[in-house]
């Protein structure tokens with residue numbers, strides 16, 4: 001999410017907040033942006049990826065669940081729920097984000113292994 005009161009024409013690292021842990025962008029905490037300014041940091045991505053892609057776990061989607069990254073309601077993919085903010089990310093977004101970050105030479109991130 002974007003920080004309350006952030007100037008959209010002059011965004012700084014502190015203005016990008018992870019929807020899943022509330023931390024702002026930093027050198028070692030890169031962000032993936034979803035729809036409507038939602039953000040997922042690489043640290044939360046690791047946790048979510050482990051749950052959804054490595055352990056094949058997560059919440060089953062229902063009519064009530066909405067992924068904050070793609071805004072899909074009641075989708076077909078399992079979701080990861082952030083323990084700190086309760087925000088939900090679907091497996092499709094998490095896997096897509098992991099694929100992008102994994103290939104980005106500027107981001108030191110590797111897929112968590114079993």
Ligand SMILES: [Zn+2]
Pocket residue numbers: 018019020021022023040041042043044045
């Ligand atoms: Zn985070």
Ligand SMILES: [Zn+2]
Pocket residue numbers: 067068069070071072089090091092093094
């Ligand atoms: Zn999603």
